[in-house]
Amino acid sequence: MTVTNTADARGPQPTGRAPAAIALRGVHKSFGSVQAVHGIDLDITSGEIVAFLGPNGAGKTSTIDIILGLSQPTAGTVAVYGMPPREAIARGLVSAVMQTGGLLKDLTVAETCEYTASLFYHPRPVAEVLTRAGISSIADRRVVRCSGGEQQRLRFAMALLPDPELLVLDEPTTGMDVEGRREFWAAIRQDAAKGRTVLFATHYLEEADDYADRIILVRHGKIVADGTASEIKALAAGRTVRATLPDPDLARLSGIPGADQVEVRGDTVLIHATNSDAVARYLLTSTPARDLEIISRGIEDAFIALTSDDSETISTGASQ
Amino acid sequence: MTAPVAIPDLTTRRAPGLGGFNLTVLKLEVRRMLRNRRTLLFTMVTPIVLFLIFGLNKAYADQTDGRGNVSAFIMISMALYGAVLATTSGGAMVAVERVQGWSRQLRITPLSPVAYIVIKVLTAMVLGAASVAAVYIVGALVGKPSMPVSLWITTGLSVWIGSLIFAAFGLFMGYLLPSENVPQILGFALLLFSFGGGLFIPLNQFPHALQTLAEYTPLYGLNQLVHAPLHGGSVHAAWVANAVVWLVIFAGGAVWRFRKDTARV
Numbered sequence: 071m072t073v074t075n076t077a078d079a080r081g082p083q084p085t086g087r088a089p090a091a092i093a094l095r096g097v098h099k100s101f102g103s104v105q106a107v108h109g110i111d112l113d114i115t116s117g118e119i120v121a122f123l124g125p126n127g128a129g130k131t132s133t134i135d136i137i138l139g140l141s142q143p144t145a146g147t148v149a150v151y152g153m154p155p156r157e158a159i160a161r162g163l164v165s166a167v168m169q170t171g172g173l174l175k176d177l178t179v180a181e182t183c184e185y186t187a188s189l190f191y192h193p194r195p196v197a198e199v200l201t202r203a204g205i206s207s208i209a210d211r212r213v214v215r216c217s218g219g220e221q222q223r224l225r226f227a228m229a230l231l232p233d234p235e236l237l238v239l240d241e242p243t244t245g246m247d248v249e250g251r252r253e254f255w256a257a258i259r260q261d262a263a264k265g266r267t268v269l270f271a272t273h274y275l276e277e278a279d280d281y282a283d284r285i286i287l288v289r290h291g292k293i294v295a296d297g298t299a300s301e302i303k304a305l306a307a308g309r310t311v312r313a314t315l316p317d318p319d320l321a322r323l324s325g326i327p328g329a330d331q332v333e334v335r336g337d338t339v340l341i342h343a344t345n346s347d348a349v350a351r352y353l354l355t356s357t358p359a360r361d362l363e364i365i366s367r368g369i370e371d372a373f374i375a376l377t378s379d380d381s382e383t384i385s386t387g388a389s390q
Numbered sequence: 391m392t393a394p395v396a397i398p399d400l401t402t403r404r405a406p407g408l409g410g411f412n413l414t415v416l417k418l419e420v421r422r423m424l425r426n427r428r429t430l431l432f433t434m435v436t437p438i439v440l441f442l443i444f445g446l447n448k449a450y451a452d453q454t455d456g457r458g459n460v461s462a463f464i465m466i467s468m469a470l471y472g473a474v475l476a477t478t479s480g481g482a483m484v485a486v487e488r489v490q491g492w493s494r495q496l497r498i499t500p501l502s503p504v505a506y507i508v509i510k511v512l513t514a515m516v517l518g519a520a521s522v523a524a525v526y527i528v529g530a531l532v533g534k535p536s537m538p539v540s541l542w543i544t545t546g547l548s549v550w551i552g553s554l555i556f557a558a559f560g561l562f563m564g565y566l567l568p569s570e571n572v573p574q575i576l577g578f579a580l581l582l583f584s585f586g587g588g589l590f591i592p593l594n595q596f597p598h599a600l601q602t603l604a605e606y607t608p609l610y611g612l613n614q615l616v617h618a619p620l621h622g623g624s625v626h627a628a629w630v631a632n633a634v635v636w637l638v639i640f641a642g643g644a645v646w647r648f649r650k651d652t653a654r655v
Binding site: 116138139140151157159160161162163164165166168170171172173174175176177181184185186188189190191192228235 | 398400402403404405406410412414415418421422425426487490491492494495496497498499500501
């Protein structure tokens, strides 16, 4: 478990014989002057179910596009099973469920799968993937008449056709109702039980917590935390000390025993600490800090705090 | 995090041959086009109606024209009009597919961009063949057009093969104009080209300056070429040049826009 602002928190995984499902090294992506991805290093090994968790605009979709070869990184390298993404896709190793669009309105559900299946070297039977996605009963329905949830399960069925080693889902349940979301995840979970590697982007904490073995928090195009769901949750165990402190000395504050994350916003310092009493004592006795507050965060707040730079979100925690 | 499970066997994983091109896709693409009533009405019914209006007129229909009659001449013109409507619409389907995100979806399958273009052109040519056949069948049923049987075949094939130029035009415009209304815009452009090519009104009835201008429009060369077997005269180099230059422009434009598109999406 790491919480860091510097790149390459995990370092390369020991590979053995099998190449990593996904290996990103120093990946940057900019659109004009906008930096969407700001230095991501990432290794995902076979069999992991990984959530890419972050707010809208954190760079999740840009990173996924790079993994799928839909866009080229401005800098850095990407390998999927040791090959360029395009080749991994041509071999049916990787498939994806995108957020929206990507369906022809004038085909039926079964025809859409038949079309997609014909493009692969050795696809699974159409009837099988329709069953696994739970849409056999609407096989002859035109895509234009399918609900958002049904269309999403059709995209899932299409993604199952090559029997991929790696399944990438970009915000797969956006726009679905609670029932649709639960059914969709039930289908994914049933499928992933067979050992498929899954990477999904989401901004729902609950989805990441319920379905991922590993959660990667992204913010401003960088990985800010990477660990198991319980490790990420442990972040919430600490408290945040907030105080007004002109000209703070970042190095000294980071050195306070018990402080594990320091953030400075103008004259305000925010120190996340496992021992908030020690931090508060230090600030009040050894620095000119004033207006001190100790905030305990819920799990939800921990995620919001980690993935957002909107200071108002933190104050929703109860002050002591 | 779970421990790494079985190492995936990558050796059994292969890319499809021919960049993913296959007949199942062609079949489904043709089926999609047949479901599109607006396109069908536009490309099949319009040329038939125009033939029935202009091709059966008692005033001139039976007059001799080369190795046949004027009604046959008009039937060839209307078949050409139908064929270019069909192939242009077929090529322009890429515009709709880009708007609906299907082009992007295909990029996460093994289908190569070149194989996709080949499928689009072949689909357009199937619709073009249907449009030519529809006009010729109606012509045969009403019995007015007269020319040797061999000319029905050679002119029909010339029209169909020549309409390939407009499959390229449709693709070019489909990539250039990302809108679901592209077919309607192109319908208007083709109407202008058809007047310029002399499909509706003989060019010698235009003022001289307009005639000269018309000889540079995209349907002029093709229209002269497809009627050449009927007239039995020599084939002018200018007609061939017109057709070849426009093919190069449309195909070049399509390749240019297509490359920009695949680099961007």
